[in-house]
Amino acid sequence: MKKTMKYITYLCAALLAVALYSCADDNLEPKPADKDGTLLNLYIGDIAQPATRLAELDRDQISQNHLGKQDISLYIYYQDDYDKDDLTKPYVRNLKCTVGSDGKIAPANPSEGSGIYIYDRMTIVAFYPYNAAANDYTFKTKNDEKKYPITEGNYSNQFYIPYRAEANVNPTNAFFVNLVLYPVQTTKIQVVLTTSHLDLFPGATTQTDGVVKLVTSIDPKDATSGDKRENWVDVIEQNYGSAPDPATSGQYVQRFSAYIWRNDDANDPHHGSNKNHNDNTIKKGEVLLQSDKLTLFFPEDVAIHEGRVYRYGYNIDTGELFIPTSDNLIYDAATLKAAGGGGYQVTDIDLKDVANWTPVNLSGTYDGGGHKVKGLKIEQSGLTGDQNIGLFGSASGNSLIKNLELESPVINIDFSAAGANDVLKVGALVGQLNKALTDKEIKNLLAAELAYYNGLGLPQSVIDALVADRVKEFTGGVSAIEGSKVSSPAITVKGNNVIVGGLAGEVGDDAIYKGAVKDSYVSGGTISVNATEADKALYTNVQAGAFAGLLASGLITDSYTTATAVAYVKDGTVVPAASKEVAKGFANVAAPAPGTTTTITDSYTKARKNGDDANVKQFDVQWPAWTSYSGEWPVANSSLTTYWGSVGSSPSTYPALIWETRLDVDVKK
Structure with missing residues (x-):
């Protein structure tokens, strides 16, 4: 169901009776005399x-x-x-x-x-x-x-x-x-802890025994008052303390939460004469979490606002600070597989023991938090029908992938058995960025909501109107990749009607379904399509690039690749059959259809080739002059205007993203 503060009204065929109500008492009359409401x-x-x-x-x-x-x-x-x-x-x-x-x-x-x-x-x-x-x-x-x-x-x-x-x-x-x-009047403070060793977590707490305390500066009252607010937390989510699945894929995770009251009454001393948060603020350096094994401090001043959640995270093993942007925590292969609606990745995830990854279709925001997904392996042969292959097979609607590194993915796809009209899209991070959904796919996404509306006993016309309102959210939009990196991809594809890129296969789809990529890059690696001698002259329709296979609708801005791409098709002008190499050094760009924008701006490749777009520059000829972010990572406001931490100065120091230099701290005992 759409989770926004809105109301929906629909025409009722007949007016029903109204109950008159008197302000003097708290009762309704079920059968009013005038019946005009x-x-x-x-x-x-x-x-x-x-x-x-x-x-x-x-x-x-x-x-x-x-x-x-x-x-x-x-x-x-x-x-x-x-x-x-x-x-x-x-x-x-x-x-x-x-x-x-x-x-x-x-x-x-x-x-x-x-x-x-x-x-x-x-x-x-x-x-x-x-x-x-x-x-x-x-x-x-x-x-x-x-x-x-x-x-x-x-x-x-x-x-x-x-x-x-x-x-x-x-x-x-x-x-x-x-x-x-x-x-109303409440703020939520969350602390997420991760570790590879369960014994490093704070001791088990009953919520009132003082073993774990959150935000101890708020309401520190003495025991005789009966309010021991400083000695307990509201929520302990121990379910995240279970072993990663597979056990080698991630870390243990625990999350603690506390609720803080906001007071807007200037005449109320709020917390007596004590310092605390009379002004609804928490100062940098105040205690965030205190336990038998660990003490954490607020890394920033916090102004308490009604209805907000302030999330903080700490990796006990490495000293890494992070700020989750979602309540859905991704910490192992199993939670990554279930992340179709999005989430926040709290630690590196290793897929080395996942024999053959099944791509996830994304319909929300996935924030990698500057963490890695390592060891991705996808090997498929005999595929038919339209296919989208990558860590994420497709991203739809207003989906967003950000702050994620995909390290050393290996993708090997044989599409030679596909039909004449079948299309394969392969990208290490995402196969299709903003896939045009079929009516059946949208219906499946809305199945739970449809069942809810049917259970209300509403007229079919009302149900149809409600569903039509929701369908609009899955139609069109802009799916985006921001501040993300693929390092050392090894992508091998064989077949016809294939679109292959180091980061993404196809970006956008048409005038309604757009894609946008900014501040992202592919570091090294190879993309190889029909490259064996036996395959070079067999196929006629291939679009490949070292960054993206095809920009079909949308924008690619301030991005680069140092990967190498080769792709071969049959050269129809030569008899007997010969081949020609068609891969781009960056990306293919479709001729814009009416109402469609296809633009690459200020982007770079290690080597231009095969008529790369004029806006794609070569590193040894020019160098980026992008704006870089000068603050520290992590940042509470995750909507950055630029994700670049450094633009580098030579091929030995290529541009790097802000989260590649993280703020780590020592454990406070």
Whole structure:
């Protein structure tokens, strides 16, 4: 399901009866006398933003009792009042509602009916968890909602975090409204630890025994107060402590999380007279994690913002600091195989014991974190049909691959048995950068969502509209590679209708499906297509390049290759049959179709050949003048304008990426 704060409205064929509600009490009348309103079909969707994933709860847990906290509090305001920041006249106030397994919100008290009826132009505000003592709160402005429904002292369980959702609706055409709960007044601090030796991890903790402490400068209260906030963490994800699969492919990983309360009340001392974070900041050098074996410090000043996650990582073996950009941690061959939706790689991964890699089709952001994938082997023969081969077979939509090094991949493909119209695309990192998806492929990607919508019992016309909205996200877009490197590839391909490159096979597809590559390079290695004497004059359609096989739609900017590419096709002008070499020193560039851009800018190769694009320069003739990033790696803001750490000055010092010089620290005992 799309994880954004949006509401969707669709036309209902008939208006249903409305319940009149008095602001003086907390009840709904299920059968109003005037019957001139609309039944609100209100659902709770996914919890929290995809960029933060602050909540560990899922929708199905909302109405389960978690230390006395459960259910939804529903407020409904007239939209004009709410827009004017006047919350003194709610239409529905603090209505306790349950959330069914299908996500539908309904009044908890059966006497209040099974539905929620409203009038025209209203604002729906929902809170989790329900607060029975809401009479203690007087909502006059939207800022007052920040105090609902708990106080910062309730740190004892993650389920105490307040969540809030809002949507404006017009019930004359509202049939399906999907609310997304967002965290309120909380920040999440995550620490990821990796090691090859389990005994280097902090000792096992019960979360309250003080063996592991996160952010100890926040709320350091004495034991007599009953709040030992400094002595425990909220979440310990021990499942990442299992052995890598295969055991030789990665490292053990553990992750700890803590929640920090944000306070915007200038009149509240917040933490008494102690220093702490009265100004909602954590200073560089304050303790991030403290344990029996390890102490880590904040590497930067942190301004606490509502609903954000601040992630930090540390490799205990090497002293490497890293900053994960995703909650999906990739740490071995098994998690890499399952990374089709994207993730963050926390350590080098060695695929030496994976006999034959199955390419992953990517539909999200994969951040390598400056780490390597080593030992990739792909060997296939007898292939038919359209094929995309590489570490990632294809990337679709607005996918992104960044900060990743693929070291010494070996790819050997025999495509000679393929049909006349079959096409093979091979790139060490990705075979097809932005593959045009078929209707069947999109349907498979949306199968789970389709089942969810069907389970709601919605009319088929509404389901079709919901799915059509989601289909747009998989249609077109720009798939990108940024700040990535392939070193010493060995790619051998045999067959017709093949597109082969050192980094990527085909970049882009057409005017709708575009590709973009920037600040990336291929270091050494060979790309060989139909290069044996027996194969040189057998095939007629080959596009190969030392960087990319074909730029079909999109851009390649500020990139280079020092790899060597050779590719042979039949020379039809010679009898008896002879061959000619057609590989480019950088990439083939398609003639732009209407509405399509195919441009290479400021890119370099070790040797131009076979009519390389005019914007591809040769290193011994010219040298890059790219802008380099002068800061340290890692950086909290992962969206860099340039990934180059150095542009080098001669063939002995080629340009290098910023993450190739990392900030490592000593372990603090």
